[in-house]
Amino acid sequence: MREVSVIGVGETQFGELWDKSFRELGIEAGLRAIQDAEIAAENVDAIYVGNMSAGKFIDQEHVAALVADYAGLADQHLPTIRVEGGGACGAIAIQQAAMAIASGVHDIVVVGGAEKMTDVGDVEAARILSSTTDQEWESVFGATFAGLFAMMARRHMFEYGTTREQLAAVAVKNHKHGALNPVAQFQKEITVEMVLGAPRVAEPLGVFDCAPLSDGAAALVLCSRDKARKFTDTPIDLIGTGQASDFLAVHDRRELTTMDATVIAGKRAFHAARKTPNDVKVAEVHDNFTISEIMAIEDLRFVPKGKGGFATEDGETALNARVSVNTSGGLKARGYPVGATGVAQAVEIVRQLRGEAGKRQVTDAGLGLTHTLGGTGGTAVVHLFARGD
Amino acid sequence: MAIPRFWREIPSRYNLVGSKCGNCGTLDFPPRLVCPRCGRRSMGKMERRKLAGRGTVVSYTIIHDAPKDFDMMKPYVLAIVEMEEGLRMTSQVIDVELGDIKIGMPVEVAFRKLGEEGEAGVIHYGYKFRPAR
Numbered sequence: 258m259r260e261v262s263v264i265g266v267g268e269t270q271f272g273e274l275w276d277k278s279f280r281e282l283g284i285e286a287g288l289r290a291i292q293d294a295e296i297a298a299e300n301v302d303a304i305y306v307g308n309m310s311a312g313k314f315i316d317q318e319h320v321a322a323l324v325a326d327y328a329g330l331a332d333q334h335l336p337t338i339r340v341e342g343g344g345a346c347g348a349i350a351i352q353q354a355a356m357a358i359a360s361g362v363h364d365i366v367v368v369g370g371a372e373k374m375t376d377v378g379d380v381e382a383a384r385i386l387s388s389t390t391d392q393e394w395e396s397v398f399g400a401t402f403a404g405l406f407a408m409m410a411r412r413h414m415f416e417y418g419t420t421r422e423q424l425a426a427v428a429v430k431n432h433k434h435g436a437l438n439p440v441a442q443f444q445k446e447i448t449v450e451m452v453l454g455a456p457r458v459a460e461p462l463g464v465f466d467c468a469p470l471s472d473g474a475a476a477l478v479l480c481s482r483d484k485a486r487k488f489t490d491t492p493i494d495l496i497g498t499g500q501a502s503d504f505l506a507v508h509d510r511r512e513l514t515t516m517d518a519t520v521i522a523g524k525r526a527f528h529a530a531r532k533t534p535n536d537v538k539v540a541e542v543h544d545n546f547t548i549s550e551i552m553a554i555e556d557l558r559f560v561p562k563g564k565g566g567f568a569t570e571d572g573e574t575a576l577n578a579r580v581s582v583n584t585s586g587g588l589k590a591r592g593y594p595v596g597a598t599g600v601a602q603a604v605e606i607v608r609q610l611r612g613e614a615g616k617r618q619v620t621d622a623g624l625g626l627t628h629t630l631g632g633t634g635g636t637a638v639v640h641l642f643a644r645g646d
Numbered sequence: 647m648a649i650p651r652f653w654r655e656i657p658s659r660y661n662l663v664g665s666k667c668g669n670c671g672t673l674d675f676p677p678r679l680v681c682p683r684c685g686r687r688s689m690g691k692m693e694r695r696k697l698a699g700r701g702t703v704v705s706y707t708i709i710h711d712a713p714k715d716f717d718m719m720k721p722y723v724l725a726i727v728e729m730e731e732g733l734r735m736t737s738q739v740i741d742v743e744l745g746d747i748k749i750g751m752p753v754e755v756a757f758r759k760l761g762e763e764g765e766a767g768v769i770h771y772g773y774k775f776r777p778a779r
């Protein structure tokens with residue numbers, strides 16, 4: 258199997274971008290990544306697109322061919338593949354593209370992730386997000402996406418003594434990081450008091466415990482490692498990936514406070530990379546809710562089980578602490594255009610490893626991790642990236 | 647969503663019919679065709695089994711931001727309940743003060759209207775939980 262490197266990254270602004278269409282977002286991110294890689298469009302062998310639900314958000318399916326078309330590549334008749342997997346679709350697209358390169362079928366592949374969520378109202382958007390949960394045995398009984406994570410949070414508080422303030426500390430930290438990221442949806446710091454005083458969504462979670470609805474896109478150019486140096490002096494290697502699935506309904510899982518899919522995906526990625534969680538200096542994890550980040554840093558073994566809230570409150574996951582978690586601002590502050598998520602996380606890690614993260618640069622970042630969830634944890638994907646030198 | 651989607655699940659949603667694996671004896675709800683623990687050894691050995699309808703709250707939340715179909719009910723309590731048979735289910739808890747709901751609370755099944763579907767207003771029913779009597 259051939260090794261795979263990232264030779265280009267690009268992303269759009271994240272936020273409520275009423276003047277930008279889905280196709281404009283996808284193309285903007287893709288062209289920036291191609292420009293960053295200094296390749297010509299003719300070098301591209303295939304396009305993979307992560308997208309959760311354009312069919313529901315904008316009534317448009319068949320989006321991979323659409324993006325290729327509007328990127329000016331229709332004449333090249335490239336293979337285009339759209340990947341679905343709830344919030345993990347972008348991360349799965351990276352893995353699938355990497356496998357296509359590793360197998361020798363392709364040399365250079367563009368991976369994009371995009372979602373246009375704000376053309377529908379908030380209630381409709383929440384319903385669409387809930388469609389990744391079990392419709393027949395969760396949603397029909399009144400379970401919402403936030404409600405299912407709220408029950409994980411409540412159980413985590415019960416079992417480990419996690420507090421509301423510790424959940425809030427996740428949001429406060431990620432907003433602080435977001436304030437350093439020029440493409441973030443929220444670039445303002447918030448306080449624990451603001452989080453605790455915000456309107457309730459699903460107790461114990463309030464508005465500031467939830468990632469926002471966002472528009473946005475991100476893209477990577479992946480290349481076989483043996484050819485990467487032809488295009489860039491700073492290739493970033495994808496050194497391990499892991500994907501895992503689990504019971505779709507939260508109530509069927511072994512535990513409410515551990516996501517087995519994250520645990521297994523993490524083990525697979527670390528095993529493939531021959532690294533351990535202690536080697537990771539910078540990580541982008543799936544903080545669609547504050548409790549999600551706490552469970553993620555535990556399930557990825559950055560901290561012992563049950564200590565995620567305490568570690569966050571103590572600043573262990575802040576910028577340039579023991580492990581810098583969600584330096585981009587995470588889903589919470591950078592924004593959560595669902596399909597873009599896994600790819601946007603990878604863009605941030607590549608920037609960190611190249612030393613191009615500006616005010617939020619992690620010093621000596623040699624190994625970076627991305628962690629992406631589909632649904633309430635029915636899918637998890639972990640990627641490990643390292644500097645190519 | 648089409649009416650058959652609700653009609654199909656009536657035996658389980660009205661009568662709490664799950665499945666029992668003839669190989670390892672584990673109960674699942676809703677009924678499964680293959681036991682998640684035994685895989686192909688369970689094929690052809692999955693029997694229907696009715697649940698007793700009693701359990702305890704494993705976790706809960708109070709929903710304030712509700713989907714359109716549930717807007718009239720908010721705020722409402724949603725819980726994951728571990729049934730006596732060992733499996734878990736998700737539904738609302740009714741007839742309880744919001745401040746009284748607790749992890750570990752014993753509950754029992756009550757049949758109620760779950761919601762209405764579409765313009766025709768087809769009502770669908772199923773289980774909710776209430777504090778055990």
Ligand SMILES: [Zn+2]
Binds near residue numbers: 667671685
């Ligand atoms: Zn069995």
